[in-house]
Amino acid sequence: MxxxxxxxxxxxxxxxxxxxxxxxxxxxxxxxxxxxxxxxxxxxxxxxxxxxxxxxxxxxxxxxxxxxxxxxxxxFIDTHIHYPQTDMIASPAPGLLPWLETYTFPTERQFSDPLHAREVADFFLDELLRCGTTTAMVYCTVHPESVEAFFSASAARNLRMVAGKVMMDRHCPAFLQDTAEGGARDSELLINKWHQRGRQMVAITPRFAPTSSDAQLQLAGELARAYPSTFVQTHVAENTDEVAWVASLFPKARSYLDVYEQAGLLRERSMLAHCIWLDADDRARMAATGAAVAICPTSNLFLGSGLFDFAAADAARMRLSLATDVGGGTAFSMLQTMNETYKVARMGNTYLPALRMFYLATLGAARSMQLDGTIGxxxxxxxxxxxxxxxxxxxxxxxxxxxxxxxxxxxxxxxxxxxxxxxxxxxxxxxxxxxxxxxxxxx
Structure with missing residues (x-):
């Protein structure tokens, strides 16, 4: 040697x-x-x-x-988590949509303040590390300041992190609303400043289809094509009420997932959270495009959204990973997340060995993110x-x-x-x- x-x-x-x-x-x-x-x-x-x-x-x-x-x-690698929701974890609500209105949006309003954003980012990262999570795919807020604060805190610790500015130009409070052009412009500026700077990486982040116009989703797709090494992260098919809402907003789309595919947002390095209410065609499209699933068992149980179908996902050979989804999720710990993952699988007549769960939280997540060979x-x-x-x-x-x-x-x-x-x-x-x-x- x-x-x-x-x-x-x-x-x-x-x-x-x-x-x-x-x-x-x-x-x-x-x-x-x-x-x-x-x-x-x-x-x-x-x-x-x-x-x-x-x-x-x-x-x-x-x-x-x-x-x-x-x-x-x-x-551990957590493929779906919201750092601005740290302070509203364990907030009661009868479902996803009222939970957003009552707790999420008011909490995220505070992240226009860089000092507040940095204080929460520091606590959030310390909590991840305390739980053994060394990489995460992180949602910030619509405010570019929230992304700057997060990456500054992560870079100071030399962590391998992915994060992005939420894009949201409709169906949200005015104090959190951007525009199609402004959201894309802010995202591109952040890509040029932070993507692959040290160990930091940027994700193009439309919150979910209902809060983005067709124009915003198309611009997000253009960014995804222009910057193929970036990530895409969003939510899909989490809750039946949400699925019905998307169908009414996008009547020309075959499914909720198809809304994203039509916009050019399904590709390798696309991470879609939840994926509960998909059909066989959806699962086949995710497998074919290389898009991956962030399975979020604690938030799915907490919000009553449904149970992820492991058997159908494996039959389609979808790329799978585990995620805490704080603050809908109830723990930062990937070990606690495995606990709930096992139970969700059993309720769907699937048995998940512990070896598989540890794989999904390490190399499985890295492969889903196209980062195998780098981490995992x-x-x-x-x-x-x-x-x-x-x-x-x-x-x-x-x-x-x-x-x-x-x-x-x-x-x-x-x-x-x-x-x-x-x-x-x-x-x-x-x-x-x-x-x-x-x-x-x-x-």
């Missing part, structure tokens, strides 16, 4: 888990090292494997951070975003994990019983960005 790299080398000993494929379709989809070593060179993964094999490749001067008894996995697993050269999970984090988790006799049981215990307390440490680009309170350094 080149000794010139020694100052940038760091090594971590623990059990290691990451994925190379989807466990639903490949029996050899995961890589597991009961006693593993993760070697990081600066901001990137150099190697991951058995401790006994890799230890001999390290120069003697490289200290090993000892996390034995813990599990290191890639950082421990392949050499990927960015060193990873977390340390502690099976003794709570008395109940410790008692249950002491009685597990397989990797599947261990992961299932984390998914059913874990939350932010199970995340002992979070690393982004090779640097520790969160350590659980009361935990001493492991080296």
């Amino acid at each position: 080149n000794t010139d790299l020694q100052p940038t080398l760091h090594a971590y000993r623990a059990s290691l888990l990451h994925f190379t494929a989807d466990p639903a379709f490949d029996a050899d989809a995961h890589v597991w090292h009961a006693d593993g070593l993760l070697i990081v060179d600066g901001e990137r993964i150099l190697a991951a494997g058995d401790y006994a094999t890799l230890k001999a490749t390290l120069p003697d001067q490289v200290a090993i951070t000892d996390y034995r008894g813990k599990l290191i996995v890639p950082g 697993n421990f392949a050499a050269g990927t960015e060193a975003d990873f977390i340390v999970l502690d099976p003794q984090a709570t008395p109940l988790l410790a008692r249950r994990t002491a009685r597990t006799d397989s990797l599947e049981e261990l992961l299932f215990a984390f998914a059913m019983l874990g939350d932010d307390r199970a995340v002992m440490a979070t690393y982004s680009a090779g640097q520790i960005v969160h350590r659980r309170s009361g935990v001493q350094r492991a080296d």
Whole structure:
């Protein structure tokens, strides 16, 4: 090994888990090292494997951070979340549309203030890191100031984040309304300033079809074609009342999803949240275009929107990922989100192994975002975003994990019983960005 790299080398000993494929379709989809070593060179993964094999490749001067008894996995990836809704999480309402009117829109009004936006962004990012989420696809508000505040906070932490300015030119309060041209212009300015600046990436973000005119959706599609490396994020088919509203607003569209396809918004790097009330043609179009699903179980249950159909999605070979959807979602924790994902699947007569859920929260999300090879697993050269999970984090988790006799049981215990307390440490680009309170350094 080149000794010139020694100052940038760091090594971590623990059990290691990451994925190379989807466990639903490949029996050899995961890589597991009961006693593993993760070697990081600066901001990137150099190697991951058995401790006994890799230890001999390290120069003697490289200290090993000892996390034995813990599990290191890639950082979680949340593919749909609203940072301005942090302060209105757990707000009661009888459904999606009244929830928007009563809580969401008044809360988002405050984000024209850059100082307020930055304070919330800082808290939001700290909360993500506390829960082990190292990448997220984030909705800001219609205010460009909200996007500036978010990216400034993320860049200061050197996080891999995607965010965008909400585009909304109708069916919303006047204090949150932009225009078709103004929304596109502001979005393009943000793309030119922030997209691929360091680890920041921009998403073109029409909120959902009812709040964007035909003209705005067409301009969003033009941006998507002009800047193919950007992301597209929006909502689709979340709630039956919403689906009926879209049908009345867009009578020429075959379906809610077709509204976006006609506008040129279905492509690779398009992330559509919810996708509950789709039909077979919709699912086929998403699979064919490379658009991906952000499954949001906690918000779907909280708002009574419906249950995602895993069997139909897998039959169509749709790209799937997990998301918290805060603030309709009720937790920042991807472990808690797995808990609800499992139950939603069971209610639809689908069994989701814990291995599949961990895949969907890591490499599955990266693949859905077309970022595999950058984040999502421990392949050499990927960015060193990873977390340390502690099976003794709570008395109940410790008692249950002491009685597990397989990797599947261990992961299932984390998914059913874990939350932010199970995340002992979070690393982004090779640097520790969160350590659980009361935990001493492991080296």
